Amino acid sequence: MERKNLNRCQVLMRYFLIKNCKIANRQETNLDILIAKNKIIAIGNGIARPSVDTNIFDAQGYLVTPGFIDICSPFLSLNNTEEIRRLIHDDVAGGYTTWIGFESATKMTQTLSRLGKQELRTLNYSLHFDADQFKHGDLNKMKSLSATYGLPSMRYTISDLQTAQNDRIDLYLATAAKNKMLLIFSLSHNGNIAEIPSALELICKKINNTKCKTLFANVRYVEEIEMINRLRTDNDTYAQICLAPHIHPIGNLNPIDDRLMGTMLRENKWICADIIIPDMPAPQRIAQSFDICKKYNITEEEITEYMTTRKCRIVGLTPEKGQIIVGGDADICIIKNGKIRAVVQNGKLTYDNGIIHENISGLQAFRRIIN
Numbered sequence: 001m002e003r004k005n006l007n008r009c010q011v012l013m014r015y016f017l018i019k020n021c022k023i024a025n026r027q028e029t030n031l032d033i034l035i036a037k038n039k040i041i042a043i044g045n046g047i048a049r050p051s052v053d054t055n056i057f058d059a060q061g062y063l064v065t066p067g068f069i070d071i072c073s074p075f076l077s078l079n080n081t082e083e084i085r086r087l088i089h090d091d092v093a094g095g096y097t098t099w100i101g102f103e104s105a106t107k108m109t110q111t112l113s114r115l116g117k118q119e120l121r122t123l124n125y126s127l128h129f130d131a132d133q134f135k136h137g138d139l140n141k142m143k144s145l146s147a148t149y150g151l152p153s154m155r156y157t158i159s160d161l162q163t164a165q166n167d168r169i170d171l172y173l174a175t176a177a178k179n180k181m182l183l184i185f186s187l188s189h190n191g192n193i194a195e196i197p198s199a200l201e202l203i204c205k206k207i208n209n210t211k212c213k214t215l216f217a218n219v220r221y222v223e224e225i226e227m228i229n230r231l232r233t234d235n236d237t238y239a240q241i242c243l244a245p246h247i248h249p250i251g252n253l254n255p256i257d258d259r260l261m262g263t264m265l266r267e268n269k270w271i272c273a274d275i276i277i278p279d280m281p282a283p284q285r286i287a288q289s290f291d292i293c294k295k296y297n298i299t300e301e302e303i304t305e306y307m308t309t310r311k312c313r314i315v316g317l318t319p320e321k322g323q324i325i326v327g328g329d330a331d332i333c334i335i336k337n338g339k340i341r342a343v344v345q346n347g348k349l350t351y352d353n354g355i356i357h358e359n360i361s362g363l364q365a366f367r368r369i370i371n
Contacts, residue, residue: 015050016347018332021059023324024066024301025309033064035330038347043326055349059334062341065304066322067097067331068286069311071240071274072186072217089356094282097331097345098312098321153182153315155217164199169206177212182315186217187224196253197223204231211236215314220244220276221253222260235270238314243292244276262296265306272310273303283340290338300335 016035023031023043032047033040049056070091091099156172158164176183185203187196200216204227207214213236219225220242228239241264247255256264264271275289293303312322320329330347333340343351350357 015054016330016344016349017047017049017054017056018064018334018344019047019056019058019060021062021064021334023064024304026324030060033324033332035344035347038330040324040326040328040330043324057334057342057349059341062334062336063300063304064324065095065301065333065335066308066312066324067333067343067345068095068304068307069098069100069315069317069322070096071100071272071311071315091282092343092345092351093340093354093356094286095333095335095340095343096282097333097343098317100315153184153215155184155186157186157188158196158199158203159188161195161199161202164202169203173206173210173212177210180213182213182215184215184217187219196221197227200224200227201231204228204237207237208233214238215240218242220247220255222256223253225256225264225271229268232270238270238272240272240274240311240314242274242276258292258295262293262298265293265298265302266296269310271306272314273306286340287338294338300338304333 018033018035020030021033022029023033028045030045031043032045034042034047034050088099154172154176156169172183175181187200208231211234216224216228216237216239219228219239225239225241228237241256241261243256243258243261249255261273265273273289275285275292280288289307290300290303293299309318309322312318319325319327321331324332330344332344334342334344340351341353342349348357
């Protein structure tokens with residue numbers, strides 16, 4: 001049995017015990033997972049109830065996976081508490097437990113001044129720099145914020161070739177490489193989309209010269225992923241491909257379809273995946289993700305690997321998140337045939353068979369951020 005030694009405080013606290021489950025990407029069956037506070041402290045067969053008030057969830061016949069990860073969360077850009085609450089409830093019902101947001105330098109400073117390091121951790125929220133809104137003078141502010149709060153990355157939006165030629169990119173690449181931060185290039189499809197391939201080629205060359213860990217986010221077109229694949233020269237360049245059924249061919253660019261997505265996920269270890277369907281609630285979106293993957297013989301366990309473990313590895317949240325391991329964060333999704341049965345976030349049962357509980361980690365802190 002995998003077990004973490006309990007200290008005196010843990011002996012006195014309440015536990016949460018998941019019984020008889022199948023953990024994604026593990027051979028054993030009928031495993032138990034013991035949670036104390038917000039951590040997994042034991043995994044094995046036949047774990048006894050450690051106290052009379054232990055909460056027990058029987059997961060017989062269900063698959064237990066890490067909670068899903070949203071690497072492009074909009075919550076910090078919202079100013080309405082009830083809208084944030086509605087979106088978080090929707091995401092939790094869809095199995096999401098971690099949200100990764102991004103903001104401008106000014107709002108980032110305001111946000112971080114209201115939250116401490118530990119609170120950011122319990123929020124399950126890693127804040128990212130929106131580098132596209134930065135000026136040269138903001139680099140020192142960025143370095144200071146990163147040093148103070150340990151922020152893992154910064155983001156830059158590519159809208160056209162002119163953006164890619166901007167000399168700020170060289171500064172961001174150098175800064176990210178020096179501070180071991182992930183640099184996220186978000187592909188914007190609202191500008192001059194015909195210039196994106198040329199912009200990608202230019203940026204890939206810059207990345208290869210700098211050796212900066214990079215994620216291309218929001219990749220929606222076949223030609224984009226082919227170019228990244230052709231130009232990447234090391235194992236520190238990644239892509240988040242998005243299947244967006246509402247996207248149509250533009251010029252010489254062809255949207256990634258479900259057949260190609262299935263093939264790429266099977267063959268490329270440097271890719272993570274998402275499905276973008278406007279106005280579709282998270283539970284239905286997740287169910288459709290599983291349906292699409294099933295068409296190409298991708299199992300539930302494999303798709304959760306692409307949507308959780310790979311994402312966490314790329315954005316630097318492992319080993320605490322994205323894995324069901326002793327010592328890892330207790331962020332867990334319990335599913336069957338693509339349907340979410342229950343969600344545990346930060347060690348608490350936040351969703352159970354259609355019922356959303358108000359103990360979702362971070363709701364109060366989100367309200368404090370915007371008030």
